[in-house]
Amino acid sequence: MPAAMVRIWLKWEMACPMSEYCELINPQTMTATLLKGGEVVTQYKVERCDNCETLQRLDEFGYQKHLSGIKILWFCGACR
Numbered sequence: 001m002p003a004a005m006v007r008i009w010l011k012w013e014m015a016c017p018m019s020e021y022c023e024l025i026n027p028q029t030m031t032a033t034l035l036k037g038g039e040v041v042t043q044y045k046v047e048r049c050d051n052c053e054t055l056q057r058l059d060e061f062g063y064q065k066h067l068s069g070i071k072i073l074w075f076c077g078a079c080r
């Protein structure tokens, strides 16, 4: 594991109670990691909602498309 990654991981562990579910979002890679008891349960992509500007789990249904099919905006579940 590269040194930078170890540092991030250590920071995550400190922010994360060992016995509980914990969602960690890395804004650099736009990836969320779900941990339980310090173990990785799953990882998924996140996206910034263009309405409320929070980072939320990405799903394809949130894309607001132009008539030509180009994705112009993404809205989270609460904003659709």
Ligand SMILES: [Zn+2]
Binding pocket: 049, 050, 051, 052, 053, 054, 075, 076, 077, 078, 079
């Ligand atoms: Zn939103």
